[in-house]
Amino acid sequence: MAAARTQSPLWGQIALLIVIIAVCVFPFYWMVTTSLKTHVVALEAPPVWIFEPTLANYREALFEDGVLRTLINSLVIAICTTGLALVLGVPAAFALARFEFRGKKDLWFWFITNRMVSPIVLALPFFLIARNLGLLDKHVTLILIYLTFNLPIVIWIVTDQFRGIPYDLDEAARLEGASQFRIMRSICLPLAMPGVAVSAIFSFIFSWNELMFGLILTRTDAKTAPAMAVSFMEGYNLPYGKIMATSTLIVIPVLIFALLASKQLVRGLTMGAVK
Template sequence: MSNGRLSSLRRRWPLARWAVPVVLFAMLLPFLWLLQMSFKPTPLILEFPPRVFFVPTLEHYVGLWQAGFPESFVNSLVTSIVSTLLALVFGIPAAYALSRWTGRGRFGLGLGILLTRMAPPIAFTIPFFLAYRYLGLLDTRTGLILIYMTFNLPLVIWMMQPFFDAVPASLEEAALMDGAGYATVFMEIVMPMAAAGIAATAILCFLYAWNDFFFALILTRTDARTAPVAVVNFMNYEGWEWGKIAAGGSLVMAPVLVFSMLVRRYLVSGLTAGAVKG
């Protein structure tokens, strides 16, 4: 690199250094605005110009507690965690089998699995609703877990296959020649080498189930209602309860933000590792 280009980069570096916090602040601004609204007294929420300094209150969070929001929050937590675990339990072996399949039709099967994930959810609404009504799964956690697992399975298979492709088959052959069984090879050799991919896949599956609104709205009423649907219920004909909406939205977003920050290293390393083969 020439001295002229190097000096040009040095002159531009201060601007690039400030660009990151500016962009980050712009991305977090809606959440920060929602968060301050959740602590703002009701008469001040729609005040214009908005007040920056005010005496915070917890009345909106108390109202959420009295309105049964904790039960909806627990429903979201249970359905997201259980559906993610089930999708991993069934999807990881399927991805490994597809990765080691050397016969004809591998590409077509993989494409078919991916296409099922790309279909819009509205296409499955009526069949799932009719089947759930017949089976008695409407407004149940079990019904939500099954549908989240169904939609996450293709994602697990599609994401995990490149990780298993990157595991050298020679390691498995050597272990088999030493007397190890197929289950031992899979659990003690293949799985640890694909740990980053498993973590990234689990994060994405959890976020899909946690953020789902469409299926939870159609397939639940009261008993299995999730947190996103509970927040929308504060928008009614009598008026929108902005304080409770802001408090509920903050509680729904906070775990996702905290969880994403804690596991961001695994998410980035898993996605980048899966993009490189060989």
């Protein structure tokens, strides 16, 4: 009887896990299968589950509608933003974690609240500034704007990682004649790499997926992939196949990046959970 009672909750947990996985995976399944359907098949009701797949939507989206160019734009913007956020954010996080100086609490509060500001509030001011400076439809405009939102993420996460590193290591290295920069680079940074990896993943995903600023501040040259996907939704004849094909192409790099950094992601998110 005890074995039966133990086995019953186990099967219940497995069933619940299967339901959760199905709910999470089904939208991706629907997106990918729709991208492989012709326009006629995609509009059929009830939905067609068995069909002959076609890559026509991908071919048209990539080479005829210019989605390939927007994917390259998104990749360049996301990589540059993430790199700048790490280059600027990691030293700032080290300073906030290791030094005491006047205005430190105010500076920390400013970094945190800067990330909490709703982007829609800043959309019009950013647009007016970019227009007056002649920076509309420029890659650098999106990079700088995304940096304002990604930099607080990096500082927030990495500062907490640096704070978890014992000060005794700094003092021992200082006795050996190591400079403060050497201590950060050779001792603290390797120990804080899980947090750096997590912040890099978050920064890349935000920059890659961001839609609003990409839609408002770009036209053709710097248009991002999410903005391109939305541009298909015009008029009454929606090309569902091309929209889903573009969406699939947008998701693939994020999945690859997350899989490559999954080990560091799990370590960074769980560090400090168990002492």
